[in-house]
Amino acid sequence: MSKPKVLITGASKGLGLAIAKKLNPDYTLILHASKAENITELREGNHVLAADLSDPEELKNFCKALKTEHGDELFAIINNAGIALDKPLTFQPERDIDAMIAVNLKAPITISKVAVKLFGLKGKGVIINLSSCVAETGNAFQSVYAATKAGLIAFSKSLAKEVGAVYHDHQIRVLSIAPGFIQTPMTDAIPETEKEKYLKMIPAQRFGQADEVAETVAFLLSDKASYINGSCIDINGGLF
Template identity: 50%
Template sequence: MEKKKVLVTGASRGIGKAIAFALSEQYSLILHASKPESLESLLKELDGEHEVLCADFSEINAVKEFCSALKKMAGKSFYGVVNNAGVALDKPLMYQSLNDIDKMLNINVKAPLLISKTALKLFIGNKEGVIINMGSCVGETGNAFQVVYSMTKAAMVTMTKSIAKEVSLIDKSLNIRAVTVSPGFIDTDMTKSLSDDVKEKYLEMIPSSYFGDPNEVANVVKFALSAEAKYINGTNIAVNGGIV
């Protein structure tokens, strides 16, 4: 039996890499990174046969070309999208360059929007599909020096809700869902670069008293994609240790 196919963007490191490992046995993956060499070692480590589709999402024309290539690669078994690729360029808003703003908007909002648009057309043909949009705890709370990043992650939540409502109005019989998964502070390169003082400050805000492991996020994504989660739709799942 042919495995269902799932796209994972930003799969070369951090949470995206953990998601790829979590899904690799059950699904046939289309793995995205900005450059193919970033995925070479990952492909050797994963179970099963998987494909690579690369693009620099900071360039909107590259996103359009990526979506065109995805249509050709997807096929009848195309089942899921994990819009994980993202970038945070931290700086006070008054000093944030237009280039950096455009880069975050292109990668964090326009790319998942256009990919979801493409996926929905394919899912309707296949009568099923799941879109997982990766949010962030700061999409709800906001964060100093992350005005643009926080805004883009808040956009993922409302995009998810709107897609779920829209699909229902188009055809209630379609087995198509959209879910946001919003990590808190996870032990990745991003948190490793924080100073000890800043880490302590954030740890005080987390009832679970530790930075999450990428695998803890990946396991939630795996469940959200599964048939067991078929009643989870149009909502945001927080994986943040209870951050306040």
């Protein structure tokens, strides 16, 4: 029997790659990155579907390909791709604001729209959106990023309720995950002095590892998590 398919956006590195490695034995993966050549691992037995999610035309073609090439066997989507362009709001260029809204919020919403329709036909499926702890706490110089991530939590909760209102006898769940400070290429870019400040705020006294987020994703996709729906799962070592 063929394995169910899971789309992971932003699977080239960081959390997306860790999630892909964790899910690889149990699912057929649709690995996404902005360019196909950025997917350098796990290509064998899986699929690569590239799109620059800040480009509306590429997002449209990506959704079309997802539906026509993988729609029948699609079991879950992990909306993980994201960008953080940190700046004081008064110095934030409009193109950065547009890019964060497009990649972090518009793309997950548009991809979820395709997925929820496909899942509705089968009565089964899971959507997981990668939010951030800053959606709940706020963070200086990340007001736009935090707004997009807060939007994802509200979107996930609302869509979970909508699915319950529209479909009967279904096993469709919509969730979000709010990681704290996890070691990835995104956080590697933060200056050491800033990292030290964050470390002092984390009761666990260490940064998180991408594997720890991947474990949670694998659990949330499993039947063991069948009653967890609409929730935002914090993975932050106690940081708030």
